[in-house]
Amino acid sequence: MLDELIRRNRSYRRFHQEVSISCETLRELVDLARLSASGANRQPLKYFLSCDPQRNALIFPHLAWAGYLSDWPGPVEGERPSAYILILCDTQISKSAGIDHGIASQSILLGAAEKGLGGCIIASVQRDALRQALGIDSRYEILHVLALGRPKETVIIEPVGPEGDIKYWRDAEGVHHVPKRSLDELIIG
Ligand SMILES: Cc1cc2nc3c(=O)[nH]c(=O)nc-3n(C[C@H](O)[C@H](O)[C@H](O)COP(=O)(O)O)c2cc1C
Numbered sequence: 001m002l003d004e005l006i007r008r009n010r011s012y013r014r015f016h017q018e019v020s021i022s023c024e025t026l027r028e029l030v031d032l033a034r035l036s037a038s039g040a041n042r043q044p045l046k047y048f049l050s051c052d053p054q055r056n057a058l059i060f061p062h063l064a065w066a067g068y069l070s071d072w073p074g075p076v077e078g079e080r081p082s083a084y085i086l087i088l089c090d091t092q093i094s095k096s097a098g099i100d101h102g103i104a105s106q107s108i109l110l111g112a113a114e115k116g117l118g119g120c121i122i123a124s125v126q127r128d129a130l131r132q133a134l135g136i137d138s139r140y141e142i143l144h145v146l147a148l149g150r151p152k153e154t155v156i157i158e159p160v161g162p163e164g165d166i167k168y169w170r171d172a173e174g175v176h177h178v179p180k181r182s183l184d185e186l187i188i189g
Contacts (some may be wrong), residue, residue, distance in 0.1 A: 014110025
């Protein structure tokens with residue numbers, strides 16, 4: 001079950017935008033993050049939720065998509081995320097979140113996959129502009145953004161070829177291919 005969820009939990013960047021995700025669903029996903037590990041149990045992460053088209057429209061322009069797909073500027077209107085979770089560090093609790101936001105993101109995305117949803121971690125964010133657009137207090141550092149929706153694309157895992165290229169690519173049918181290194185390459189001893 002976990003194995004299947006992890007294999008299904010790919011980075012999705014095109015969605016059925018008309019399929020909405022309720023704020024209650026986002027709260028359920030954040031609850032999975034809430035129960036996840038945190039360095040020294042400091043729990044500095046805070047969350048900003050967006051589940052309506054107006055707020056989503058304020059977030060989207062500040063995100064960069066799929067750097068390796070240089071001729072693709074990101075999802076068109078109609079294929080954009082229907083919700084977002086911004087992961088923030090409350091600097092009044094801790095100056096650094098360590099790796100907490102990575103762990104929290106995986107919990108949220110696995111929870112989303114279990115609900116038939118999908119998403120993408122976006123770290124390439126215009127943070128100052130996004131903070132201003134949403135009126136987020138400077139006490140909260142924007143760490144990254146999770147884009148969420150009902151996936152509208154197929155993603156296939158491929159072995160990394162002999163040339164060692166790890167760049168993902170999209171084929172003529174629009175299928176997204178993600179090379180993953182072999183287990184034997186990863187385990188060095
Ligand atoms: C820390 C981190 C930051 C990422 N930032 C972005 C981003 O800014 N934009 C984007 O389109 N994808 C981003 N991704 C998604 C990666 O490109 C994706 O995980 C990678 O291509 C492997 O695909 P997979 O998630 O399906 O295994 C990010 C992933 C991680 C873990």
